Amino acid sequence: MEARDHQEIDRRQRVILIHGLSGNRWVLGSLNRFLTRNDYRTTRWCYRSVGNSVMNHARRLKAFLEEEVGSTEPLHFVTHSMGGIILRAVLADMNWQRPGKLVMLAPPNHGSRVAAMASRGLHYLCPALSDISTAPDSLVHRLPVVDSLDTGVIAGTQDLLVHLESTYIANQADHVLVPCGHNRILRHPESLREILYFLKHGHFTEAAHRVVATASTRGVMV
Template identity: 35%
Template sequence: MQKQQKCTPRIAILTAIAIMFILLIFGRSIQAVPISQPAPSPKGSVIVLHGLARTSLSMTYIARGLAKHGYVVENLDYPSTRLSIPELSERYLSPAVERAAAHSWPVHIVSHSMGGILVRQYLADHPTHEIGRIVMLAPPNGGSELIDAVAANDLLLRKTLGPAASQLATATTSLANTLPSVPSDLGVIAGARSWNPLFSALLPGEDDGKVTVASTRLPGMQDHLVLPINHTLIMWNNEVLTQIIHFLEQGSFIHQSNIH
């Protein structure tokens, strides 16, 4: 059954622009406290990456949970709305990997939304640098139709969400669709619950309010899990944290789970 259109595309586009702008303003005003574990750990290090127009504060629950579970954690903050994805990867993620590798090995990565595209960019630029396991939460691996909706006004898109946002379109020529797959063990958790019918009107099939379930998939991934969770709050869910830890330790998700 096709999804019922509850609003016109024009209203959905204007609403998308307005909400993205609000998220951008609030995202810039928050300063997060880094999460770390001073002593080296036999479990290794985990770099935690937030998404577009967010800060490391949005990943605090996951970062603290991983640290309590024995990992050395860096909850990386980066200016997601100021630079392109290649620039963000090289200036922020690359040094973080070097720091983590010097502290505890292996180096794992847990990302949310656009953070997953930074991971793919890093691995494309550093194909010989071995990374442990990677968990992506709601990544727009195939781009997002919300970006398509506002991409007609590229200047407005860049002013509100920066140059990285325009690289997340669904076109086959977009950065998200031209980066290679991930050679490391990759697990993807997709959300399938939307609180925003206006955004969902622009997203075909199951979605989390920002990204479709289909777009989260990536060829060669080790495992894929769909949970009834919203894009914005997927990082604050206890089952998601449990699934992340299980994948980092076992290389798979718990598909027959009674965790609620």
């Protein structure tokens, strides 16, 4: 009986969860429990986000993912905020061919205005703020898109930290909005439902709230 149960668990598809700036494993708790209840095996990849740059975090995540490269089993990712930028930095430096999907929650793909303001006084304490700022030379503007994973983006309509136009990314398969703020998006019922649907189908539900995006003169989708 135990052997059969173990085989059942092993057949579950895996999802790696990555939190954002100032986050920890506990902020991923609701999402972790939700995906586990829906037959996914989850891993919470955590890091000390304050005091390091995005590239320093990316080096750690790359070392972790190098053990996962050889498998042909699907491996999915759900990232929150800066966690998505760290993953983009890693995959830009890896020949990642393993099948899977990526759901980015409130990602500052074109930078955060709040991070830009905060970086003026806190750069030395938290170099990552400069990496995710809206400054033209910030890291987010130099990273390529993730083309090895089907990517869906969920943005919050009440997000005061990452503005809507910053969440779009050129190769996204789908983009939807949920009525919540930056951190609530990790546990909002609509957000959880859309994450699960995307992991299964590669797009969000038909009923989800979408805003048609067009390219601005700065190359940002608005």
